[in-house]
Amino acid sequence: MNLEQQHVVVVGGSSGIGLGVAKAALEQGASVTLxxxxxxxxxxxxxxLGAPGRVRTxxxxxxxxxxxxRLFGALPPVNHVVVTTVEAHYLPIRQMDFALARRVIDSKLMAAFHVARHARLQPGGSLTFTTGIASVRPSPNGSVIAAVNGGIESAVRAWxxxxxxxxxxxxxxxWxxxxxxxxxxxxxxxxxxxxHARRLPVGRIGTTADVGHAAVFLMTNGFTTGDVLRVDGGHPLV
Ligand SMILES: NC(=O)c1ccc[n+]([C@@H]2O[C@H](COP(=O)([O-])OP(=O)(O)OC[C@H]3O[C@@H](n4cnc5c(N)ncnc54)[C@H](OP(=O)(O)O)[C@@H]3O)[C@@H](O)[C@H]2O)c1
Known part of the structure; x- marks a missing residue:
């Protein structure tokens, strides 16, 4: 799980899960671009993050x-990229605002395509995309996010x-x-x-540290590819 001398780029790193991934990578010795x-x-x-000298933006x-x-053209050599972007909208199908639906699709699915196309990685490098529980357990009004998450999971197998x-x-x-x-x-x-915490087998909501830990696993485990790692407290079981 060591990331010393590794440069990790977190697209979506200014908040939430992306920030948790950056923190976990820093703890393992990486330098990080948010x-x-x-x-x-x-x-x-x-x-x-409070890690002066090891975080650029x-x-x-x-x-x-x-x-x-331009981003990948301007960066120093990159080892790993993690993408956590989203502009989330829950939209009922019968009254769907397709302009907003396209924002969701662009912010996650197209963003993933753009990164997959342009990221240039050092030997041993990895790309990690973030989907979510909605691909297998969608909520009502969540069809766009469900489709986007499922689309990324399928595309990743091809990539x-x-x-x-x-x-x-x-x-x-x-959650x-x-x-x-x-x-x-x-x-x-x-x-x-x-x-929700009461329903889950783990009895609590997840933290960004839970997801950061899993992201470091995907960056450092050299035998895992084309896979979906769920970090959801057992949500699909309930
Ligand atoms: N939190 C959950 O319970 C949960 C559950 C399932 C799945 N997920 C997924 O996990 C990922 C992260 O979610 P989160 O909860 O951490 O959300 P968040 O706190 O809102 O963070 C989203 C990040 O993406 C950035 N971003 C959004 N659109 C962007 C764009 N077009 N280009 C560049 N950066 C962009 C935002 O920064 P700026 O606004 O500064 O650009 C922010 O840093 C998302 O894909 C989400 O669907 C989250």
Whole structure:
């Protein structure tokens, strides 16, 4: 699980799971580049990580292919890339706003395609994309996110063949306590978390450290590729 002398790029690293992945990589000795659309958010994330000299930032919008091409053209040699971007919208099919649906698709599925196309990795490198429980246990109004997650999981199996020997995997989180929930659940967040935690075999909501630990496994285990690693507290079982 050692990442010394390794450069890890986290696209979506300014918040939530991406920030947890960056923290876990730093703990294993890596240097990290955080990527997001917002300079301000990135600066806040750097301050939160408190690892001076080992964290750089790059502003890029992963929905734009040119941004992603420029990003990988500008970075020093990269060993591992983890992608955690999303613009999440839950949209009922009968009244679906297709402009918003496309934002979800662009922010996750197309972002993954852009990174898979343009990332250039050192020997032994890996790509990890983040999907989520919705690919197997969707909620009502969650068809777009379900389709996006399932699409990435299918594409990753093809990329693991096409980009070999680069290893390409998926991290699929269940409910993880991140800022996304403030937007999705608002004041009901604490109550929803408590109810969900009671149903799960592990009896709690996930943390960004849980997902960061799994991301480090996918970066460092040289025999895992084309796979989906679930970090969801047993959610599909209940
Ligand atoms: N939290 C959960 O319970 C959960 C469950 C299942 C799956 N997931 C998945 O896990 C991933 C991370 O979720 P999270 O909860 O950590 O969300 P989050 O806290 O909202 O973080 C999303 C990150 O993506 C960045 N981002 C969004 N759009 C971007 C774009 N177009 N280009 C570059 N960066 C972009 C955001 O930064 P800026 O706004 O600064 O650009 C932010 O750093 C997502 O794919 C989500 O679907 C999360």
């Amino acid at each position: 990527v997001s659309r917002s300079h301000e958010n990135l600066e806040r994330a750097v301050a939160a 790059q502003v890029a919008d992963a929905t734009r292919e040119d941004d992603v091409r 693991a063949l096409e980009l070999a020997p680069v290893r390409v995997n998926v991290l699929s989180p269940g 993880i306590d991140t800022p996304i929930w403030d937007a999705l659940a608002g004041d009901a967040k604490a109550q929803r978390f408590e109810q």
